[in-house]
Amino acid sequence: MITARAAAIFEPVGRSVATARGFVRDTLQGWGLADLIEDAVVLTSELVTNAVVHAGTSAEVRCLRDEQGVRVEVVDRHPERELPLAEVSRGRLDLNSEGGRGLLLCAALASRWGVDYTAAEKCVWFRLDQQVLPVGTRLAGPVIPIEALPVSETRTRVAVVQVDRADTITVWNDDARDLFGYTAEQVVSKPLADLAAWPQTPGTGTGIAEALAFSRWEGSYGLRDSDGRTVPVYACHLRVRDAHGEPSTVCLIVRDQERAILQSPSRGPVHGSAADALDRAGGDPLDALIGTPPPDDLDGLLQRTVERARDMLDGDAAFLLLATDDETELEVRATTGLPSARQRFARVPVETGSGRYGSARMPSVHEDLAISPGAVPLLSGTGMHAVVTVPLKVEGRLTGSLGVASETPGRYSNAEALRLQFAADRIALAVESARLTELERLRRGSLAFLVEASELLAGTLDRNQTLALMAQMTVPTLATWCAVYTSHDPGSEPVLSYVLHEDEDRIDGIKALLERLDPPDPDIGLGVRPWPTPADAASDTTLRSSLRSLELGLPPSTRSATASAVGGETVVLPLVARNRVIGLLVLGKPTGERFRQDILELAEDLSRRAALALDNARLYSERTAISQSLQRSLLPPELPDIDGVDVEVIYRAAGEGNEVGGDFYDVFPIREGAYGFAIGDVCGTGPLAAAVTGLARHALRLLAREGLGGPAVLERLNAAILEEGPRARFLTLLYGELWPQPKGGALLKMVCAGHPLPLRLTPDGTVSPAASPQPLLGVMDDLELYEQSATLNPGDVLLCVTDGVTERREGTRMLGDDGLADVLSSCTGLTAGAVAARVLRAVERFASDAPSDDMAILTLRIPE
Numbered sequence: 001m002i003t004a005r006a007a008a009i010f011e012p013v014g015r016s017v018a019t020a021r022g023f024v025r026d027t028l029q030g031w032g033l034a035d036l037i038e039d040a041v042v043l044t045s046e047l048v049t050n051a052v053v054h055a056g057t058s059a060e061v062r063c064l065r066d067e068q069g070v071r072v073e074v075v076d077r078h079p080e081r082e083l084p085l086a087e088v089s090r091g092r093l094d095l096n097s098e099g100g101r102g103l104l105l106c107a108a109l110a111s112r113w114g115v116d117y118t119a120a121e122k123c124v125w126f127r128l129d130q131q132v133l134p135v136g137t138r139l140a141g142p143v144i145p146i147e148a149l150p151v152s153e154t155r156t157r158v159a160v161v162q163v164d165r166a167d168t169i170t171v172w173n174d175d176a177r178d179l180f181g182y183t184a185e186q187v188v189s190k191p192l193a194d195l196a197a198w199p200q201t202p203g204t205g206t207g208i209a210e211a212l213a214f215s216r217w218e219g220s221y222g223l224r225d226s227d228g229r230t231v232p233v234y235a236c237h238l239r240v241r242d243a244h245g246e247p248s249t250v251c252l253i254v255r256d257q258e259r260a261i262l263q264s265p266s267r268g269p270v271h272g273s274a275a276d277a278l279d280r281a282g283g284d285p286l287d288a289l290i291g292t293p294p295p296d297d298l299d300g301l302l303q304r305t306v307e308r309a310r311d312m313l314d315g316d317a318a319f320l321l322l323a324t325d326d327e328t329e330l331e332v333r334a335t336t337g338l339p340s341a342r343q344r345f346a347r348v349p350v351e352t353g354s355g356r357y358g359s360a361r362m363p364s365v366h367e368d369l370a371i372s373p374g375a376v377p378l379l380s381g382t383g384m385h386a387v388v389t390v391p392l393k394v395e396g397r398l399t400g401s402l403g404v405a406s407e408t409p410g411r412y413s414n415a416e417a418l419r420l421q422f423a424a425d426r427i428a429l430a431v432e433s434a435r436l437t438e439l440e441r442l443r444r445g446s447l448a449f450l451v452e453a454s455e456l457l458a459g460t461l462d463r464n465q466t467l468a469l470m471a472q473m474t475v476p477t478l479a480t481w482c483a484v485y486t487s488h489d490p491g492s493e494p495v496l497s498y499v500l501h502e503d504e505d506r507i508d509g510i511k512a513l514l515e516r517l518d519p520p521d522p523d524i525g526l527g528v529r530p531w532p533t534p535a536d537a538a539s540d541t542t543l544r545s546s547l548r549s550l551e552l553g554l555p556p557s558t559r560s561a562t563a564s565a566v567g568g569e570t571v572v573l574p575l576v577a578r579n580r581v582i583g584l585l586v587l588g589k590p591t592g593e594r595f596r597q598d599i600l601e602l603a604e605d606l607s608r609r610a611a612l613a614l615d616n617a618r619l620y621s622e623r624t625a626i627s628q629s630l631q632r633s634l635l636p637p638e639l640p641d642i643d644g645v646d647v648e649v650i651y652r653a654a655g656e657g658n659e660v661g662g663d664f665y666d667v668f669p670i671r672e673g674a675y676g677f678a679i680g681d682v683c684g685t686g687p688l689a690a691a692v693t694g695l696a697r698h699a700l701r702l703l704a705r706e707g708l709g710g711p712a713v714l715e716r717l718n719a720a721i722l723e724e725g726p727r728a729r730f731l732t733l734l735y736g737e738l739w740p741q742p743k744g745g746a747l748l749k750m751v752c753a754g755h756p757l758p759l760r761l762t763p764d765g766t767v768s769p770a771a772s773p774q775p776l777l778g779v780m781d782d783l784e785l786y787e788q789s790a791t792l793n794p795g796d797v798l799l800c801v802t803d804g805v806t807e808r809r810e811g812t813r814m815l816g817d818d819g820l821a822d823v824l825s826s827c828t829g830l831t832a833g834a835v836a837a838r839v840l841r842a843v844e845r846f847a848s849d850a851p852s853d854d855m856a857i858l859t860l861r862i863p864e
Helices: 016-031 034-055 085-090 101-109 172-182 208-213 256-261 272-280 296-312 414-458 465-476 502-515 533-537 543-549 556-565 597-633 686-705 710-722 816-825 832-846
Strands: 004-010 059-063 069-075 111-119 120-129 159-163 169-172 214-223 230-241 247-255 318-324 329-334 347-349 364-365 387-395 397-406 481-486 494-502 569-579 580-588 648-652 663-671 674-682 733-742 748-751 759-761 767-769 788-792 797-801 855-861
Touching: 004 016, 004 296, 004 832, 016 059, 016 414, 034 101, 034 120, 034 159, 034 387, 085 767, 101 120, 159 172, 159 748, 172 247, 208 214, 208 230, 208 256, 214 797, 230 256, 247 256, 296 318, 296 329, 296 414, 329 397, 347 674, 364 414, 387 414, 397 414, 414 465, 414 597, 465 494, 465 597, 481 502, 494 502, 494 797, 502 533, 502 556, 533 569, 533 767, 543 580, 569 597, 569 663, 580 597, 597 686, 663 686, 663 855, 674 686, 674 797, 686 710, 710 748, 759 816, 767 816, 797 816, 816 832, 832 855
Parallel strands: none
Antiparallel strands: 004 059, 059 069, 069 120, 111 120, 159 169, 159 247, 214 230, 230 247, 318 329, 318 397, 329 347, 364 387, 387 397, 481 494, 481 580, 569 580, 648 855, 663 674, 674 733, 733 748, 748 788, 759 767, 759 797, 797 855
16 A cells, blocks of 8 residues: 655756656655665666656656555656567676666666556656564674675774764764874864865865764764874764753764774675676676765765776776866876875876877777876876776767776786776766766856855955955865965066965965065966966975075974975966956965866956956055045144134044045134134035035135135125036035133134024033024025124133034934033033033934934133
8 A cells, every 4th residue: 555655757858867866865765765765766867867868758756655665666758669678587688788777777676676558658667675674673784704804903993072063072082082192172172173174165065064964974084183194084973962952963983994883884785686687787896886876976976986997807096087078188086096196187188199198089908008108197107007998978978088007017908998898888877967966066156156255355345355355265165275466556566465375374384485486477368377386396306495595484394384285286367357467366285186177267257256356445445545635635734722712623524434524614823813713514415515615614714814804704705605506505604703812711703604503601501602693605696794793701612513413313303402502501611622522422322323414513612
């Protein structure tokens, strides 16, 4: 009886195979049939491939669960294409045929299988029954000879590390101390990521933070020991929670060579007729890759492939290269048995010739590379002699090359080449599918990375912060270290401006080295290019002499670390903005590492965005400097010292970056014994208002020093404003003349043209207006203004403000003239500066938001 059902339809495109695998995996996982997932995914992949690739129709996948297990049906719309059922059942399938291999796997792996035909569709189905285990048994393996058991040290150590919600270590047992050399006191409360050597590329794989968040995770990575060496480990992570519901992750860790202690066993061996079917299929170790689920990531699949290819031909080394889209180059993606991984991501051309990979497009056997040096550039200097290489092809297109090498000359013949080619044909589609999946992940990760980078770069116009962001976005995501060179003027030599390394202790050494080297050529025509100078300066053969001649002044250990840090591939990317090279971005890898092409393409996209952001920051800084210089020219110089009068001014311009707005003030000497003071407000804020501010302030000084009285000064200023035509703006202005008296006090003559009235505070706390209102300026041609006189006695304060003070609002409330008078009445006995500060504080506290209008406060006080 069917207890659960799920179905999905997949279009006839290559990516549907991976989507179908994910659908079956998720469905069975949700049903609790984890022990059947591996077989179900493999068989579904084969049958959906037959439907969408070979039959060329859409495929419907149905999952039917019952009490014994699950039945999976793959339905296509091409019933007239019959399947070789008789050949499969008799084991006589032609292995060179493109059809029937999926059925061979059904015969090998499924409990039962079959094919149903209708007039419109063909249904290939298989059943997988749950394994019945003895009572009390969860998993059991067969009895095997002692010599076949996994090898372990005499004293096996299993490190137990517990990590809390914040990914910091809370438990570190004695075996962890013995394996890695750290005591518990040294690592507890530190992030596990600080110890983990976990390579991460945008959009690919799983980071350590994600792995720690999974309910269960199992796999290999590295942990740095107390000597700085990376120890390959195999770990099993289990997510748990305590009695209070607090989650944490328990990590069981062993050396990688002892992974059998923790590693979950793969599906058990196939017995009976299934095993016979696989034997008839030519069951090479590499063919077993088809019978087990491939790793989720491309690198894992390629690494497993080269390891099994080496074992299949009993070789000493193996390698796998993937072709570029145009099939003109091959990129090294996986190796085993070679001296180091220094060739990873290296590229070689496919064309024939010395140092080129001419045997990529067809099977090739080299009996001895010593006779034909350069035939396989990857193996130069590795001690390998015999090598067999075969192409990986999908639908006639070259997608890669697989090779196995031996240190013994003449080891391989055409028979081994055909055997390897047969295996390569069977995995080519899986490799290509995984590669396309990786490219899609990379594309999505790259887009997300560039979007985030653009947002960060757009969020600042500060040059130094832009340089820092540029470096922090590339390290360690794109490169191990980077340097940014900038050019101040077109044609000038680039100057080293910023250096960053993922290990902060190495920054100074790299910076010292780069400062002694000539910068890269900033020629825009050179584009993205390698820059071998740092690696050459730090190479093993010239390390001591070059570093000593550069006089870096570094201790030997730092020199060695610097040499290792810059010893890998280094590339230069020009920073081009507005058709001009404004700098250079240098990205580097440590010794033995190279850049992937997709990473370089991503870095190139980033460099274009970073260059524009850096140039925008430069332009903004230049224009800000010019603006601030012009604005400062509109402000009056320092306030004059007036005998017997205490003067204080507070000025605040509204708007970010503005030093001068529509409000202005001035205090200046007119002649001996007489001083002018003014406070005004031009309609509006910002640069347009500031222009009228400059006109008004300078005109006041000139007219007052010509001996004109207050009304005449303002009438001529009014005429000058009106002559500005459309640029004219009305202006409120309080202008006055001050005569300090020899016996104390001061005589005032004022004209208040539409401006908030000045307030006078007496020592007894009385506040009263010191002038009457008159028409504002810049509106009417004929003004009839008059002058009003007042006397300031010792202890008196005259407060003059702009409407940015009195019109301060909080919702429907406004400070107003009465509110200002109340604030001033509490200022008896205060100095002029203290009065101005108290008024400003009252204005700021009156509302929660920032002031939106310019504001000026001028106070005159007669000391007692």
